Amino acid sequence: MNWHSHSQIFYQSGSFPGSPRYGQPMNKARIEAFSDGIFAFAATLLVLAFVSPEVSHTAAVDSQLVTALLAQWPHLFAYVLSFSVIGMMWHNHHALFRLVTKVDRRAGLANLALMAVTAFIPFATSVLGAYPDTRSSTVLYGLTLTSSAIAFNWLLMHLVNTKSFAAHVNRSTINQTIHAYRVGLSTYVIATFASLVEPLAGLALYILIVGYFLIPRGADTDFVEKSD
């Protein structure tokens, strides 16, 4: 047994030969729990972009304070935007995992990349809130969202290639999902390029993309038709 195989065992000790539990649903549940923790925690960390103002405790403290608080409106805007983005990603993540029955190591790697991008969102958001109309901040934000879409597509394509979907998920459902994920990625690429040309145009696109998702249309057909 050489160093290579030993080391492989070390780092993937989950694949011990003879372990009858390997690859069971628990695996999936654990990845979901880890991911849920990061989604919720990243969303909560967004608030750290706000800064408690430091104004002198004089007679005019109140007018100074109200000015300092109102000056943080771009942070509030970025906060609401990113909270919506993370909520949307969390929704998509669970919608995807609900259709899946097995998660192998490559899928775990793609998911880890997705988590790393998710946990980065609070930083991109604080820069966007501090400089809402600059090219650098809006492009950074766009690159972050584009990266999340790339990770989502990577994860999806791997799940498709390894036939990891539940038996009840038919081919047309999978094809629609693939198509939709690609449309999603393209949208973010376009919005990022738009930011490069005109920051406020990029910003408008980020809002539109999330808003499109967030506001259910029609008679909330999900609910009526599928008793969701």
Add this chain to the structure above:
Amino acid sequence: MNWHSHSQIFYQSGSFPGSPRYGQPMNKARIEAFSDGIFAFAATLLVLAFVSPEVSHTAAVDSQLVTALLAQWPHLFAYVLSFSVIGMMWHNHHALFRLVTKVDRRAGLANLALMAVTAFIPFATSVLGAYPDTRSSTVLYGLTLTSSAIAFNWLLMHLVNTKSFAAHVNRSTINQTIHAYRVGLSTYVIATFASLVEPLAGLALYILIVGYFLIPRGADTDFVEKSD
């Protein structure tokens, strides 16, 4: 299939046609887990309002330090207040979800708004702790709590309109809850306006509202009568 429908699939991939699991309790459990995470994280982040004092390491370090620590009492007050508020919101959130059997996308949106307000509480608290007697800080705090009550009412009304309650929940229970949620919202609106006139009056109201909930009255009738 046009862009619209593709994109819709992308963002609500949970509603894949043919998915037999859609709308099952797992959905509700996930939203609860996500919400529980945010309640717990937001409560824990409250401590970041305290600042470890920086005093010179001289002979008088101890007296300087004790002065600097005692000067943070308003932060301790705000900490206890907001921890109680978040505990109360967590209690109400679970009490509501316990009665519910299905959570559709609009309910998820209302819940996301509630979470965004919850995660904002640490900032409003740190401002309140830094400036406990100003109009700006107490109004900001009141607006935050009012927003949480609005989100709770939105969520409740949607659940009522979509008949999402469990079969055992009778109409009079629902009516009492609706009434109670409206009283709660009104209370926060009044406290916020009071802060606008006299900050300390608003502050007193915030304490009273939470204290009213926190201190069980009588012989803890919940326990005696309903074996809770």
Add this chain to the structure above:
Amino acid sequence: MNWHSHSQIFYQSGSFPGSPRYGQPMNKARIEAFSDGIFAFAATLLVLAFVSPEVSHTAAVDSQLVTALLAQWPHLFAYVLSFSVIGMMWHNHHALFRLVTKVDRRAGLANLALMAVTAFIPFATSVLGAYPDTRSSTVLYGLTLTSSAIAFNWLLMHLVNTKSFAAHVNRSTINQTIHAYRVGLSTYVIATFASLVEPLAGLALYILIVGYFLIPRGADTDFVEKSD
């Protein structure tokens, strides 16, 4: 129906009349999950006491950096101490809840107080790490741990008074626990007073108390005798 009763319903909507689920184990599971989140999060926040040194990027950057890092050893000491304390509290919390079958609102209030103290530990720790040998910092630390012991005793006494223990838990077990909790509280009170007289003596006591718990004695009798 007057304001009082409406409001009571609002804030304790869990006690809706007719709810057959009220007081069931789910309640307990939720409080445990909320508490676990705060224990884990508070423990992780301890690391924020360390400060990434800012030294000039000159030829001597390495010697400056190593000096600045080594100067933070009191923070490392406080970090290990508080991580152990939170681990111990987490252990005790679960050991207690494992014996309990119902959690009413007063128990929830006592638990919320315990959580507020737990979430405060990172601040007391960062002050202790910054000023490890002052009276103010060691007393603050002692007051924090004493508060946690008070909350634990409050919680325990309420559970005892409301007969919330599982049927298999016999009276002598409960009496031993009550006694042990009181000894624990007394120990922290003594250590806090010791800090007031001689900070380093208090510090030594904090270490001894946690060390006493952390290092299993004998042949790990838990394991041998009770196959834990």
Add this chain to the structure above:
Amino acid sequence: MNWHSHSQIFYQSGSFPGSPRYGQPMNKARIEAFSDGIFAFAATLLVLAFVSPEVSHTAAVDSQLVTALLAQWPHLFAYVLSFSVIGMMWHNHHALFRLVTKVDRRAGLANLALMAVTAFIPFATSVLGAYPDTRSSTVLYGLTLTSSAIAFNWLLMHLVNTKSFAAHVNRSTINQTIHAYRVGLSTYVIATFASLVEPLAGLALYILIVGYFLIPRGADTDFVEKSD
């Protein structure tokens, strides 16, 4: 009953005599949940190493901002490295616990030490990101990873000594794991010493070790052979 035995009960109230539930799987599930929380939180806290740049709002804001952002590339590198490390540790932790049926107090202590090291990673990472090529920062990083490997080995050896593995786990699997854990520890010790001699060599080793794990080789044999 003397002070000693009382106190022992206090701190290990889980070992109440007569408690029939003691040592059941719930115990293990709770330790896993606590550990999962810390893995996820520590990973998310990594983002705090990035600093939202403060540049003057003049005509040149964009070029200043892009410079300030690009200057943080070492933080991005350290972020990706540590996110991968924590992901790997999380994977190993679960792979190990999946094979285990009981967790006693000493195992809990070894696990607590592992968690303390895990929660420390964000600090070591922020120092590495700020000074990517110094001896102090790379050695600090190496010592942190070495400590995690020591804690993993301690935990494993205790589980082996107390025969805590499930019945289906055969001796050769355990021996391979022991060997692999020791190889892992040796690797980190070597990388730490390399950092002492040449920081960039150490850094390269940290990347290689994690990369070796992260990139599944061959046809992802886990999946093909064991339907993981």
